[in-house]
Every structure is written in C-alpha cells, then in structure tokens.
Amino acid sequence: MSKAQLIEMAKHNIAHAKQGTIEQADQVMQVPADHYFRKDRWEQEVDRVFKRLPLMLAMSCEMPNPGDYKSLEAAGMPVIINRNADGEIQAFVNMCSHRGAVIQPPGKGNTKKFICPYHAWSYNQKGELVGILSKDEFGDIDKSCYGLTPLPVAERAGLIWVILNPKSTLDIDTFLSGYDGLLAHFGFENWHHFDQRTLRGPNWKIAYDGYLDLYHLPVLHKNTFGPDFPNQTLYYEWGPHQRVTSPDRSMIELENKPESDWPTAPMMNGVWTIFPHVSIASFDNGGRGVMISQLFPGETPEESWTVQNYVLENAPSEEQKAMAKEQFEFLKFVVQEEDYATGLKQQKALRTGAKDHVLFGRNEGGGQKFHGWVKNILATEDDKLNDLFAQKKQAAAE
Ligand code: FES
Ligand SMILES: [Fe+2]
Structure with a gap:
C-alpha cells in the first residue's frame, strides 16, 4: 500500500x-x-x-452491510448508492422507469426493495424492475429493459466514488492516479x-x-x-x-x-x-x-x-x-x-x-x-x- x-x-x-x-x-x-x-x-x-x-459521495462505513443504501442529490442529480446482497456497491439514478418519479427520499437505510412512492413499482438491490402494480391491466413491457439507470461507481480505500453521467467512459482508477x-x-x-x-x-x-x-x-x-x-x-x-x-x-x-x-x-x-x-x-x-x-x-x-x-x-x-x-x-x-x-x-x-x-x-x-x-x-x-x-x-x- x-x-x-x-x-x-x-x-x-x-x-x-x-x-x-x-x-x-x-x-x-x-x-x-x-x-x-x-x-x-x-x-x-x-x-x-x-x-x-467521479465524486466521492459516500464512505464505506456509512453503508457497511448488504442492503444498506444512501440516497442523496449531487449537482442536481438524484442518486441512490447501495450495497447489494453480494456486498458490492452499486449506484443508480434515483428515478423510476415508469414516469420518472424520485424513488427514495434523501437519507440512509437498509432495504431489499426500492418502491416508488407514485405507483409502487419496485426494484431489487441490483436495480432490476421486479414489481409492476396491476401488471395485467398496465400491459406488457419487457421488465429487463426498465431497471434503474446504473451510474459508474468504485469503492476504494473505504470511500465511494460515483460518476453522475451514466454514459461516462472515464476510468475511475485512471482519475484517482x-x-x-x-x-x-x-x-x-x-x-x-x-x-x-x-x-x-x-x-x-x-x-x-x-x-x-x-x-x-x-x-x-x-x-x-x-x-x-x-x-x-x-x-x-x-x-x-x-x-x-x-x-x-x-x-x-x-x-x-x-x-x-x-x-x-x-x-x-x-x-x-x-x-x-x-x-x-x-x-x-x-x-x-x-x-x-x-x-x-x-x-x-x-x-x-x-x-x-x-x-x-x-x-x-x-x-x-x-x-x-x-x-x-x-x-x-x-x-x-x-x-x-x-x-x-x-x-x-x-x-x-x-x-x-x-x-x-x-x-x-x-x-x-x-x-x-x-x-x-x-x-x-x-x-x-x-x-x-x-x-x-x-x-x-x-
Ligand atoms: S413513477 Fe414510479 S411507479 Fe409511477
Ligand atoms: Fe481556514
């Protein structure tokens, strides 16, 4: 080191x-x-x-356990950072795929599912869309295309960096130098x-x-x-x-x-x-x-x-x-x-x-x-x- x-x-x-x-x-x-x-x-x-x-948006010790999450707004972007069941850190735009509502209010907690407050669509810890309310009445969509939008993220040295641009090709380790x-x-x-x-x-x-x-x-x-x-x-x-x-x-x-x-x-x-x-x-x-x-x-x-x-x-x-x-x-x-x-x-x-x-x-x-x-x-x-x-x-x- x-x-x-x-x-x-x-x-x-x-x-x-x-x-x-x-x-x-x-x-x-x-x-x-x-x-x-x-x-x-x-x-x-x-x-x-x-x-x-990359912005340093969280410390590992704020979210040490599987299911721990942190929701915040950074430079106008609503972000959810969470630790999935495998202990890996992921980050997503905190926005529902249905009609764009912000899902999780700012704060920290532990959850297996993120549930949208508007029409209760739900997402698992990997950001996958898993629940659509009144699914049959809503109509058919390919759920695999409507997960949360992932953001580039890296956990290094007990700190967590996120890039607010989902399409970024910047390598976080290159940036960290x-x-x-x-x-x-x-x-x-x-x-x-x-x-x-x-x-x-x-x-x-x-x-x-x-x-x-x-x-x-x-x-x-x-x-x-x-x-x-x-x-x-x-x-x-x-x-x-x-x-x-x-x-x-x-x-x-x-x-x-x-x-x-x-x-x-x-x-x-x-x-x-x-x-x-x-x-x-x-x-x-x-x-x-x-x-x-x-x-x-x-x-x-x-x-x-x-x-x-x-x-x-x-x-x-x-x-x-x-x-x-x-x-x-x-x-x-x-x-x-x-x-x-x-x-x-x-x-x-x-x-x-x-x-x-x-x-x-x-x-x-x-x-x-x-x-x-x-x-x-x-x-x-x-x-x-x-x-x-x-x-x-x-x-x-x-
Ligand atoms: S906007 Fe999220 S369920 Fe409708
Ligand atoms: Fe000073």
Missing part, C-alpha cells in the same frame, strides 16, 4: 522542517476574478467538472461514522481554495487554532489530487528509528484533498478522527453546500463521544464563522469588478495547480478525459 511513498514524503518534510523552507511554485499566478462569479463559467464548471468526474493507494493507509472501511451536518458556503472554488491554503491559518484563524500552525505549506500531488501539509519539526524525531518502524499516523497528517470537492483533515480529540468535507455547488455561482462528516478510527467511549462532539462543534464554528464568512464577503467584493484578477503566490502552489486543472478539464472533450488524467501532471498557469 505504498508505504514507501509515505516515507519519502516524511523525509522530504523533515528536510524542509530542518531548513525552515518550502518548495515554491515557479511564479506568482493570476486568476481572473470573474472566474468566481461569472454565471456561464460556473455553469461550465458544474457541467464539465461535477457532472463528468494512485491516490487511493495512499488514502488506504487510513483504513477508512473500518472506521466509525460519528456525525454529519451541512453548511452553506460561498462559490465552490472560493471554498476549495481555502482547503488548499495553510498560508491563512495563523491570520484568519488567530482566535481559534491558527496560532499553533506555521503558514508554510508543502504540496504533494497525484493527478489532480493533493495532500497539503506543513514542514513539521516534530517529524524530525522519526529519524531516531529505522524507517521500517516509522508509524503511519503521523506520516498521514495534514489535509488530503480529493479533486474536485473533498477535504480530509485529521484531528485527535475523542480518539483519532478525521473531518471529511464534501463540497457541492449550490443553485447559483455564489452558493455551495458542504457536508461535514466526522469519522472516528475506533468506536468511541461515552467520554470520547463528548470530546468528539465538542471537536466537531468547534470545526463547525471555524469553517462557518471564519472560513465561509470570509469567503461570502470576499465573493461580494470580487463581484464589484474593481479588480480584474486575484493572485496565488509562489507559496500557494496547491491553489495554482487546482485552478490549472479546472481550466484544463473545461477545455477537454469527453473522449479525451482518460488521456488527461493518464498524463497525471497537468497544472498550467491560467
């Missing part, structure tokens, strides 16, 4: 921690300000990024889904910029957790996916042990982002835990929704539950009152048109790569997407 790559990153981190340095991008980059609010640009992003690329091999070191399939909430935020790219940005921590978060962090950032990339961390002097003590004994957890610290919409940040309060944030565009360029999930490595004791709850509340405050409150005002200011571009510094290489990937994906036709991700490194200045 690519532990060698974790050790290489740890050694790279230690070298920078000793010298107090980072790796700088080649140049300061400009991003047009209207990329954050222009409606046609935003619609292209929804259509060509969110509706074409080996990143799932690194994420597998968390072992998420055996973790515990503790709690979940949804927050309203600004434009999805304003929000995502923040997840890639440690430069702001001691400033914007000066009244919460920021003073404990340096503003220096190291970025590691696998295709469009980036791990974001700081040179960490506490890693230096690892050098006292043989590399084969270096523990995995400290080598997994920082923020693991999954392009285009997920951030995984580690915490240690109430036991080892992560906040997995799933970001979705809202109804307009100036709105996004973030599903925050708090996931714990071990089943918590009562005392740990209280600590985890407190940690999760704290993270709500930080994201809502500091990050997103700033982002909402930032986009209002950008909209004035007083500046025609914003800047990403040589210390903000992660944001530079993110905007480069968005640009390249928007310019790539459907049949060339596999090639784009197979090349792995695509970042380019705007």
Whole structure:
C-alpha cells in the first residue's frame, strides 16, 4: 500500500522542517476574478467538472452491510448508492422507469426493495424492475429493459466514488492516479461514522481554495487554532489530487528509528484533498478522527453546500463521544464563522469588478495547480478525459 511513498514524503518534510523552507511554485499566478462569479463559467464548471468526474459521495462505513443504501442529490442529480446482497456497491439514478418519479427520499437505510412512492413499482438491490402494480391491466413491457439507470461507481480505500453521467467512459482508477493507494493507509472501511451536518458556503472554488491554503491559518484563524500552525505549506500531488501539509519539526524525531518502524499516523497528517470537492483533515480529540468535507455547488455561482462528516478510527467511549462532539462543534464554528464568512464577503467584493484578477503566490502552489486543472478539464472533450488524467501532471498557469 505504498508505504514507501509515505516515507519519502516524511523525509522530504523533515528536510524542509530542518531548513525552515518550502518548495515554491515557479511564479506568482493570476486568476481572473470573474472566474468566481461569472454565471456561464460556473455553469461550465458544474457541467464539465461535477457532472463528468467521479465524486466521492459516500464512505464505506456509512453503508457497511448488504442492503444498506444512501440516497442523496449531487449537482442536481438524484442518486441512490447501495450495497447489494453480494456486498458490492452499486449506484443508480434515483428515478423510476415508469414516469420518472424520485424513488427514495434523501437519507440512509437498509432495504431489499426500492418502491416508488407514485405507483409502487419496485426494484431489487441490483436495480432490476421486479414489481409492476396491476401488471395485467398496465400491459406488457419487457421488465429487463426498465431497471434503474446504473451510474459508474468504485469503492476504494473505504470511500465511494460515483460518476453522475451514466454514459461516462472515464476510468475511475485512471482519475484517482494512485491516490487511493495512499488514502488506504487510513483504513477508512473500518472506521466509525460519528456525525454529519451541512453548511452553506460561498462559490465552490472560493471554498476549495481555502482547503488548499495553510498560508491563512495563523491570520484568519488567530482566535481559534491558527496560532499553533506555521503558514508554510508543502504540496504533494497525484493527478489532480493533493495532500497539503506543513514542514513539521516534530517529524524530525522519526529519524531516531529505522524507517521500517516509522508509524503511519503521523506520516498521514495534514489535509488530503480529493479533486474536485473533498477535504480530509485529521484531528485527535475523542480518539483519532478525521473531518471529511464534501463540497457541492449550490443553485447559483455564489452558493455551495458542504457536508461535514466526522469519522472516528475506533468506536468511541461515552467520554470520547463528548470530546468528539465538542471537536466537531468547534470545526463547525471555524469553517462557518471564519472560513465561509470570509469567503461570502470576499465573493461580494470580487463581484464589484474593481479588480480584474486575484493572485496565488509562489507559496500557494496547491491553489495554482487546482485552478490549472479546472481550466484544463473545461477545455477537454469527453473522449479525451482518460488521456488527461493518464498524463497525471497537468497544472498550467491560467
Ligand atoms: S413513477 Fe414510479 S411507479 Fe409511477
Ligand atoms: Fe481556514
């Protein structure tokens, strides 16, 4: 599971921690300000990024048992993800073949059959149409042609990716670029889904910029957790996916042990982002835990929704539950009152048109790569997407 790559990153981190340095991008980059609010640009992003690329829509630990399902709406598409009797994950458009009603309301549960609320047509765990009300009176149809519409899906590293386009030919593993091999070191399939909430935020790219940005921590978060962090950032990339961390002097003590004994957890610290919409940040309060944030565009360029999930490595004791709850509340405050409150005002200011571009510094290489990937994906036709991700490194200045 690519532990060698974790050790290489740890050694790279230690070298920078000793010298107090980072790796700088080649140049300061400009991003047009209207990329954050222009409606046609935003619609292209929804259509060509969110509706074409795999999205991480569920965690395996949310639906560990045969018959478990999760129903949700992502970028306007109603989706059912379910684990069938063989334990395999499947995904479908949550729409009835009779006249298109949405079958399962948002939420999670366990069922052998999905029954449409309109005229009670029913579908089994494999999405096959198995029941037609008043079948003889309805008339003859070939049931095998009227199952639920399947969506491409993959379960990797305890996380579940779905492509919202049923006709997509994009290979999910090519898109993941080996990143799932690194994420597998968390072992998420055996973790515990503790709690979940949804927050309203600004434009999805304003929000995502923040997840890639440690430069702001001691400033914007000066009244919460920021003073404990340096503003220096190291970025590691696998295709469009980036791990974001700081040179960490506490890693230096690892050098006292043989590399084969270096523990995995400290080598997994920082923020693991999954392009285009997920951030995984580690915490240690109430036991080892992560906040997995799933970001979705809202109804307009100036709105996004973030599903925050708090996931714990071990089943918590009562005392740990209280600590985890407190940690999760704290993270709500930080994201809502500091990050997103700033982002909402930032986009209002950008909209004035007083500046025609914003800047990403040589210390903000992660944001530079993110905007480069968005640009390249928007310019790539459907049949060339596999090639784009197979090349792995695509970042380019705007
Ligand atoms: S629309 Fe689903 S049964 Fe009629
Ligand atoms: Fe922040």
